[in-house]
Amino acid sequence: xxxxxxxxxxxxxxxxxxxxxxxxxxxxxxxxxxxxxxxxxxxxxxxxxxxxxxxxxxxxxxxxxxxxxxxxxxxxxxxxxxxxxxxxxxxxxxxxxxxxxxxxxxxxxxxxxxxxxxxxxxxxxxxxxxxxxxxxxxxxxxxxxxxxxxxxxxxxxxxxxxxxxxxxxxxxxxxxxxxxxxxxxxxxxxxxxxxxxxxxxxxxxxxxxxxxxxxxxxxxxxxxxxxxxxxxxxxxxxxxxxxxxxxxxxxxxxxxxxxxxxxxxxxxxxxxxxxxxxxxxxxxxxxxxxxxxxxxxxxxxxxxxxxxxxxxxxxxxxxxxxxxxxxxxxxxxxxxxxxxxxxxxxx
Amino acid sequence: xxxxxxxxxxxxxxxxxxxxxxxxxxxxxxxxxxxxxxxxxxxxxxxxxxxxxxxxxxxxxxxxxxxxxxxxxxxxxxxxxxxxxxxxxxxxxxxxxxxxxxxxxxxxxxxxxxxxxxxxxxxxxxxxxxxxxxxxxxxxxxxxxxxxxxxxxxxxxxxxxxxxxxxxxxxxxxxxxxxxxxxxxxxxxxxxxxxxxxxxxxxxxxxxxxxxxxxxxxxxxxxxxxxxxxxxxxxxxxxxxxxxxxxxxxxxxxxxxxxxxxxxxxxxxxxxxxxxxxxxxxxxxxxxxxxxxxxxxxxxxx
Numbered sequence: 001x002x003x004x005x006x007x008x009x010x011x012x013x014x015x016x017x018x019x020x021x022x023x024x025x026x027x028x029x030x031x032x033x034x035x036x037x038x039x040x041x042x043x044x045x046x047x048x049x050x051x052x053x054x055x056x057x058x059x060x061x062x063x064x065x066x067x068x069x070x071x072x073x074x075x076x077x078x079x080x081x082x083x084x085x086x087x088x089x090x091x092x093x094x095x096x097x098x099x100x101x102x103x104x105x106x107x108x109x110x111x112x113x114x115x116x117x118x119x120x121x122x123x124x125x126x127x128x129x130x131x132x133x134x135x136x137x138x139x140x141x142x143x144x145x146x147x148x149x150x151x152x153x154x155x156x157x158x159x160x161x162x163x164x165x166x167x168x169x170x171x172x173x174x175x176x177x178x179x180x181x182x183x184x185x186x187x188x189x190x191x192x193x194x195x196x197x198x199x200x201x202x203x204x205x206x207x208x209x210x211x212x213x214x215x216x217x218x219x220x221x222x223x224x225x226x227x228x229x230x231x232x233x234x235x236x237x238x239x240x241x242x243x244x245x246x247x248x249x250x251x252x253x254x255x256x257x258x259x260x261x262x263x264x265x266x267x268x269x270x271x272x273x274x275x276x277x278x279x280x281x282x283x284x285x286x287x288x289x290x291x292x293x294x295x296x297x298x299x300x301x302x303x304x305x306x307x308x309x310x311x312x313x314x315x316x317x318x319x320x321x322x323x324x325x326x327x328x329x330x331x332x333x334x335x336x337x338x339x340x341x342x343x344x345x346x347x
Numbered sequence: 348x349x350x351x352x353x354x355x356x357x358x359x360x361x362x363x364x365x366x367x368x369x370x371x372x373x374x375x376x377x378x379x380x381x382x383x384x385x386x387x388x389x390x391x392x393x394x395x396x397x398x399x400x401x402x403x404x405x406x407x408x409x410x411x412x413x414x415x416x417x418x419x420x421x422x423x424x425x426x427x428x429x430x431x432x433x434x435x436x437x438x439x440x441x442x443x444x445x446x447x448x449x450x451x452x453x454x455x456x457x458x459x460x461x462x463x464x465x466x467x468x469x470x471x472x473x474x475x476x477x478x479x480x481x482x483x484x485x486x487x488x489x490x491x492x493x494x495x496x497x498x499x500x501x502x503x504x505x506x507x508x509x510x511x512x513x514x515x516x517x518x519x520x521x522x523x524x525x526x527x528x529x530x531x532x533x534x535x536x537x538x539x540x541x542x543x544x545x546x547x548x549x550x551x552x553x554x555x556x557x558x559x560x561x562x563x564x565x566x567x568x569x570x571x572x573x574x575x576x577x578x579x580x581x582x583x584x585x586x587x588x589x590x591x592x593x594x595x596x597x598x599x600x601x602x603x604x605x606x607x608x609x610x611x612x613x614x615x616x617x618x619x620x621x622x623x624x625x626x627x628x629x630x631x632x633x634x635x636x637x638x639x640x641x642x643x644x645x646x647x648x649x
Binding site: 020060068069072074078080081085088100189193196199200201274277282284286289 | 430453
């Protein structure tokens, strides 16, 4: 029986030597990760932050080597966990918040909308269809108004109200601290919820999104018909459009985002449904985020500007300029950057 | 670039998911359980409610009247925390909200890419449908749909509950938001490097016995494969509630199997197993270098 001398000196195991050589690097990475876990990335100095990816890559290569040469299960498991843990930090988020927000507003949001323009057009068509239908019906029979407009939203603006009262409501000057800001805030609350729902309901094949958009259009049409019947059309739109351009557009964009999801679910095309959903889902999410920002702007216009400015010319001027702004923004803003980036993830 | 592959490698295999990093190295994560996710969610909701409550309390103290900008601000905060609490913290905290951190879980990209802000947004905006809508419907349906007939209420609730409980019905525990964002929720890996049993300098052995007491022949080391080696590793590390009898039972079995001739004194079984482990590992690793990987004792290929 020959004793194999080679097995007595332990360091002759390659895996043991390997661990001795590399362990310091792993420990360093482990230490940095612990500090990121405790204090976030700000817990690291600029220098340490720069070494993090290097340590990660070198540990990653250690893992490959360990899988190839070491049969120490504890070691391989340790390296796997360490890599997995640093992976989420290294690939967590790369840009600073300010850069990301700026990039989003400057080009990602309009690019997302442009890439989904046909879905947005579809959403616009449903809103318009609702509006036209309700306008026709309420013009023919004013009692149908109650079918389309919820009494709590109408706040007395219904066919039973005298014309003078309807008119006064459009020009009612209220002072700044009289419920207006609260009202605008509540409206923003409500609108953003509706917008986000229009998007999320796209997951249910888009049918509820469609209903939501129609409903929105019906309400608008009914309002328009009521005021038109009293000869107040010009005044109503002057009251509605300064914030309405932004607000309606945002809701329509959210509807478009919902249709993007529905598209991925119902007609995934050549790619697997999961992939289609993931691609369009991210695009849609950016559209919704942008729309919420728009709704916030609309809320500001409504809360601060609308009731304090009663001149109809100024009202139309504001409505016109917001419309022009959005046309420029979605039509042209960020196009150069979009071309430069080329591979936008949702393409 | 990176494709998710699902495989069963260990006992907890059904909960392990493999992703391939952008560098092309596969790494494994364990899926978070429903319980862990519920814990995280409960903590997060509690935090949101606390923030909302504090905001409302502050607003009512600072300005008793209802109509002014402080209450407007409070309302705004409520809206923002409802819609963006999760997204904000998941983007900032590398995929973990405070609740997830406490529960030891986090969000990752299901395909191994970096966790994009848009993915985080997508998975969290859907919460409106998955979380807040069912809650409102169940507890305050008069707010959203005042005169709904009872049957409609039941249908709507049922539908919403199916959406809300989707994670229970698929193998990856994906909720709708995970589907849309392309994300997975996994357990935060625990990192602990234990000693190398084959490294006598660090292994806790009596100093006198740093070199192997027991030696083995090539033929004796040919009997077992990697699987047996790692089971033995588990035993030596005391993973499987091993008592003294387990150690001696295993030692006896191995000696019988490899026809070990020398006598091992009483109480030296652990010592014997440690030496056998080191020798076997050295042997198998050497073969590994030549591209021969012997998976277990039944593996006749290598």
